[in-house]
Amino acid sequence: MEYIGDVFYEYGGGLYANLTNKCPCRCEFCIRDMVGALGGADSLWLRREPTLEEIKELLGEWNLNEFDELVFCGYGEPTERLEDLLATARYAKSLSPALRVRINTNGLSDLINKRDTTEDLRGIIDAVSISLNAKGPEEYLALCHPRFGIDSFDAIIDYTRRVKEVVPDVTMSIVGGTIPRQDERPCREIAESLGVKFRIR
Template identity: 40%
Template structure:
């Protein structure tokens, strides 16, 4: 079972395979187990203690960031992630990022942003489109249109809470105009935009 793996100078933490979306470009749909390491499908979700133990087995001074991502949506495990973050921060001044679809309020039934400062330094949030219609087409969230509003509200509140927020879009099939519209939306919110390359 792969809990942690190295990629691009960071240490990634795979905490869950659950997700409320079915994005058209999702690696889980198009690959058998991930391209970053052997297999990111989990036979079961690791406990918070197992996650911490796996991380602490590494020399954390070697990494730029610790990234909670999951081959799925990590906020299904948010309580466990924040528990782990608190213990990492006690030991190491390491930047911690979480990659999320921003639907935590719908998944967990509460506004989680006030819980993040001091534990999560950077949020990478999947924006994926500049309009709710395109967003729903590309990400197919089980929560329906509420997912678009939840993602924007989460990102905006995180910016206001002082967290560095990077909104991301996958570049295929997105026009230059659509990417520009996403950039304006991110700038309006006080966030950054990162255009991710589509992986065949």
């Protein structure tokens, strides 16, 4: 197939999957607005989305046993292609059963897919890292400009509460330096109250 951008790329000890550039947010700090690639990638802007068959073909070019984990992240929100993400994760685990699979998400999957999507992850996804980004709905709206509006923040909290029931390792994160220092503690308290890990990235 022709080169359409980097669908898979190495970053740290992981293999990262970039299945879509779609995203319902416009975060002020989004790295997509600053650089065109990361890690071992040349371009994370996709000329078009790869089909599931193309994704499997491209994945087959990598030795999965060399990586600590497969991470669905990319230059977009991976749950915009949830069905293909899960099919890819299943396929990767069929090739390398011990492979850990993580999703880095903005936590808006249920609003994107218009249903409760957390149960879909059971037994397939080992870890989910959710971008909390702010201490409340107004702050989130001002920083991330989600197309779902003011309800987005509560949807992320609710998603986290439910995803924790089906995925063993759940983390909420904020981006250091993008919010006032005094907002970091309330963000940490939100994660702690939900019983998930907290990370400043």
